[in-house]
Amino acid sequence: MHCGNGSSMKRKRGERVFRFESFCEQGVPCHFHGCFYENIMALVEFGNAEPSTTNKATKCWSFRLELHHHPPIFVRLFIVEEIIALSPYRHCPYCRTIGWGHHMICNKRFHIVLSSKGKGSAIPMIEGLELETIFRGTDSANKLSKSMEPQGHLMHGIMHANGFGHLIFVKGIEAGSEHLSGNQILFLWDRICNALHLRKVSLIDVAMKETMELRLIHGIAYGHSWFGHWGYKFSHGSYGITEQMYQKSIEALQALPLCLLLPHFSCSCHELPIIVAKYQAICCHTLLTLGDLLRFMIELKNHLPMNSTTPTMEYHGIISEATCRWSMKRVEMAAQVIVSELKKTESRWTSRQQIRDAARAYIGDTGLLDYVLKSLGNHVVGNYIVRRVVNPVTKVLEYCLEDISNKALPTCNNKNTVRFRCHVTRAQLSRDLLYLYKHVLKERRPGFTSGIFSSIPMAVRIILDMKNLIKDHGKESRLPGRIESGTNRTIELMCTVNITGEGKLPPYEQVSMQAHITIGELKRVVEKHYREMYLGLKSFTAEKVENKEAKDSDLVLRVVEPGSRIVIQGRVAVENGDQEMEIYESGNEERVINCRCGAKEDDGERMISCDICDVFQHTRCMGIADAEETPRVFLCSQCEHDIVSFPSIHY
Known part of the structure; x- marks a missing residue:
């Protein structure tokens, strides 16, 4: 282990402060050359030892990470060492779910917790209640229930002493973080894993964006989960889902042609043609498939400001130029007047001078009117496009409102197609994404029982059942x-x-x-x-x-x-009758799993065992919706068949 000179002297003078963006980069706080356990024990030497607690099973160190210097904003990273021999929770449910149940229980595991509080409140409750939350307070998919998620924590990961770990949860801006996005937190976690030479990391992908499952939206847009941007790949699916089934489902939804999608959905989804036309107008190339559309929308959203809001009518785009010297309020008022006058023309082409003269009855500033007329051309406003062309005969600028509420996707095959621009705010884009998610992907439509649309519900279900991901850091190969x-x-x-x-x-x-x-x-x-x-x-x-x-x-x-x-x-x-001691993460109990979906191994989903043969099957596959519906006596189909086929006994 090679550490920087004078580091111990700095620690003695006071708590060190690290930059958030560079923490665990090369040489920060030191160079790591050993295995994971050696590296993490070296790392905590640079942390601030927290006061001992009543829980003898844990030790805690903290690191103060600076987000911004002016004004000063800090978060605190905790590393909590849990001694398994003293802990009431020896087995790790995440190891069993990801397929590491054959791993032996380590003497120690480490909790990596990012707290939003930069001062005080030292240990983030990795003892007592929170240990119960992590190891018992999970639902059927080993996802922490919202009511039990620790308050003030932005990230929680577990690292076993043998170098295998699990990312439990991440909370970005939309989940309550004040300063850090999910991307920033994932980059920090990835730097820590790489620096400490972690071997493999698993996670259960249940990330949500508002009410949308990200693994579905990002799967269709990019062909992989949101976590795939950090190298997390398919481990195994739930309910017998294979990687081939997952890839086929992704490809099928990605390739759905918009030209076929719009006619079939426009009758019941009236906003769908407007949404497609809007983003086709912004995009510099033709959006042909559902995958093209979702990918463009997500990438566009990533470039929009976080604090953007959606006005009643969208005019913000016309004052984006540096030449605008009027306030937003005045520009919006002038734009509303012009659009109102165009509506009165009933979709007829009207000269620029006629619209200008009509608007002057309400707006006296002719310079403002000229600026808005110039900027508003080919701009999407609600369900309309403000069209602007030069009359080939009179050589005069003319304007017209084109209703796009019932139009299909505009094509770009014609070289003379007018390219119009459209301003979209982040809030509106989120609503449009949610609309597509709800009406195209999630709603079951009885009418679509044949053709390519009949496979949408099944493909969606397969993608959502693929939650278990693994990142192999490849330390053994080096x-x-x-x-x-x-x-x-x-x-x-x-x-x-x-x-x-x-x-x-x-x-x-x-x-x-x-x-x-x-x-x-x-x-x-x-x-x-x-x-x-x-x-x-x-x-x-x-x-x-x-x-x-x-x-x-x-x-x-x-x-x-x-x-x-x-x-x-x-x-x-064998000492003192320890022959029954459980030394593997899966415990001594060997579950026999044989479900109708094809699953032969524990995938973390809720199961029920037959009261005769003890074979486990998924409750969902057995038609049991929730825990309240679980029968007091459950028989698998095979045992039920065998009982029915018993010969009658006559007295």
Whole structure:
């Protein structure tokens, strides 16, 4: 571990302040070269140790992160070490859901919590109630219920000592954060994971934007979840959903042609043609599919100011030019008068001079009228486009209102097509996105039972059932193997253990050792490492290196190559009746899952077991909508069939 000079002196003088944008970048607060556990223990040395609490299972350090210097705005990052042997919650439900139930329970796990409070209120309650919230207060998909989410927390992640972690939740601006967006928080989390050499991180994607599931909107727009921008990829789906099914559903919804979508939906979704025409007017290329439209809308929204509001009629775009010397209120008043006069012409072309003369009865400033007439041309106003063309005969500018409320998507095949501009505010764009989400994707329409539209509900359901994501940070693939450090040469190996009678191999661990050690010394090093790492291996004894014919006196470098993988076989001594001790995250109970949807493994969704054969099936697949409808006695279809087929007993 190589840290900057004078860092300890700074810590003694007072609490250090780190820039939010650079925290855990290269060298901030130091360079990390070890495995995850070594790195995080080095990181907390730079934190402010919080006062001890009544909970002996936790230790806490905090970091003060500066968002802005003028005015000074701070947030506080907490790292809480949880000692599993003293914790009432040994098992991690997120490990079981993501498929890491075969991992052994670590001796420690670390909670990474970002609090919006920069001062005081030190420990963010990672004890007692919040531990219960994290490990018990989850719904059927292991998502924290809104009523139990900690107040004032912007992010919570869990990192196990073996380098596997979970991102529990992130709260951006729309979820209550005052200063930080979800993007900023995700970048911070990603920097921390990379700096500490975390191996893999999972998350359950239930991110919402207002009332829209982001994994559906972003899936259609970009082909992956919102978290995909940070490298999170498909792990496994719920209810038997496979990656191939997910990709096919994404592609089907992305490719829905707008030219077919509009005629079928315009009768019941009157605003749909207006929305499509509006964004086609802004876009510099033709929007052909639903995927094109959603992607353009999302990217446009990302470039709009956060505090933009939607006026009664949208005239803000015409005063965006630097040449405008009138107030917004005066420009809007003049624009309203001009549009009102154009409505009186009943869609007939009217000369600029006629409109100007009619408007002068209400607006005396002719300079203002000239400016608005020039700027308002080809501008979308409510359900109309203010068209402006030059009369080819008289060479005079003429204006007309074109009603677009019942028109389909304008095409750009004609080179003479008039390109008009449209100003859209962030609030209006959000409403338009919600309209598309609700009326095109979510509403079930009995009339659309055939053709390409009949597959929309099924494709949407498949995408929404894909919630489990994993990011592989790939630290194992970059194992250096050998490090030269002066005269003390060290080597690194990827080691795991095979416990006699268990049959499960825990994840490989990066273990450093002196280059000149023997096989016997190697076994002691691995033995010590695994005893310190895992709760159930405190009495582990290493016996031999599997598939290697080697004596304890042989040098390691003569038997294995630096950076290679080895398996150490050994046993765990049974002490004080600990044979029933649960050492795996999934526990000792082996669930048998055989659902009609095809699921064979636990995917975190709510299940019910048959009272005869103990086989688990999804409650949704069994038609059980909620917990209140759960029958007191439940029989799977097979057991129910077997009972019905029993021969009658006659007395």
